[in-house]
Amino acid sequence: MKKHSVVIVDDHLLFAQSLQGLVNAFDEFEVLYHVKNGSELIKKLLESENVPDIILLDINMPVMNGFETMEWIKENRPRIQVLALSMDDHEETIIRMLRLGAKGYLLKDIHPEIFYKALNEVISNGIYYSERVATTLLNTLHGGNDNEVKNGKKLKDTELTFLKLACTEMTYKEIAQEMCLSPKTIDGYRESLFKHFKVKSRIGLVLYAIRNNMVASK
Amino acid sequence: MKKHSVVIVDDHLLFAQSLQGLVNAFDEFEVLYHVKNGSELIKKLLESENVPDIILLDINMPVMNGFETMEWIKENRPRIQVLALSMDDHEETIIRMLRLGAKGYLLKDIHPEIFYKALNEVISNGIYYSERVATTLLNTLHGGNDNEVKNGKKLKDTELTFLKLACTEMTYKEIAQEMCLSPKTIDGYRESLFKHFKVKSRIGLVLYAIRNNMVASK
DNA sequence: TTTAGAAAGGGGAAAAAGCCCCTTTATTTA
DNA sequence: TAAATAAAGGGGCTTTTTCCCCTTTCTAAA
Structure with missing residues (x-):
């Protein structure tokens, strides 16, 4: 059986490298390559004919951040599934990323087993959120009482x-x-x-x- | 040959788990256990007679952060070598951590080989800084021109x-x-x-x- | 085709922030 | 022990911030 290919986009080399080991330890997945930011990812995607199934996308990166990268992917490689991977659990960030088309949002403090579940979920065309992310989303959706302006509405x-x-x-x-x-x-x-x-x-x-x-x- | 034992303190489980894989891949090192924050570390250190050689210490943790943890270690387990591991490259943070006695300061975006070098350096009683950290320190030490107050001096x-x-x-x-x-x-x-x-x-x-x-x- | 509602901007005033220069009282330190 | 310095605080001033109410213009919806 062909393994599902994964690309890691994260400027924390130590994390990326370690994560690669973790992914490769799962039978169904293997890491194609990892890059440090959005620009590098785009370069790789353009020059390589080997299209990944999943992109694990960090959000806070120095050169080309997760949002910009996500936009590019949606426009140019819409069939690749993207899993956002961040330490940032603020709803504005989460919502923005999901609006841009990410298939899931994982916080970096999740348990590796959850991570494995998320990968599988995304491959079978589902969506996966960390528990804390789901909670945040719920709070936002039918949230509060008087915040008709507060959230979803994005700034001009x-x-x-x-x-x-x-x-x-x-x-x-x-x-x-x-x-x-x-x-x-x-x-x-x-x-x-x-x-x-x-x-x-x-x-x-x-x-x-x-x-x-x-x-x-x- | 007995391997050098390493303990990981980091609330990002995914990172911690992955890092554990990386450390275990080095012949000379092995991970004893990993914990999510300073409190858990202290509990483990107190209840276990198996003292680690190196502690890899994250700084930004929700429950008991790296600074507090470092203070405790210096007072209670001064012989354990501590390597700070953070994404934060601001000099105030670095200096504070090194003042507290950390034997090195690594940024999470370093290359795994550098990480390996750092582990070895610390074991042989040396000190290791990421390149960017060293640069920051240099700038601080014989830094600038007119900043006689600026840095080292801590606030009352x-x-x-x-x-x-x-x-x-x-x-x-x-x-x-x-x-x-x-x-x-x-x-x-x-x-x-x-x-x-x-x-x-x-x-x-x-x-x-x-x-x-x-x-x-x- | 009205009409409602943005977007840009004006007047004016009270509160807060920012800036110097000064005094008193301890506490160092030479 | 005398001089220097730090900590707490005062006077008085200018600039910024914050608030509220108002006008014009243009666009979009009823």
């Missing part, structure tokens, strides 16, 4: 740009200049995001953005 | 408390109340930390604190 480009600049030492005036908008417009974005995220100050905004992975914290 | 308790509260939606007035100090004193801390970290605003302070792991970001 301009709001996101503002948010990123707000997570900076720039004053609003400087941000306005940078974005070629009136300070008053910026003030509007600010108020709208404050309500959206239920925060009371720019500090709160920054904390929210970082905690939810909307801007790079490190 | 009260300053750290202020810093943590500053990474919050509280106003300075509220922080002052919380700390039972005059708002003017708080203002003094603020100014001093601004200079210390070379930031221009409270936002900058928050970003610095998070990036350097001085407050929990997530």
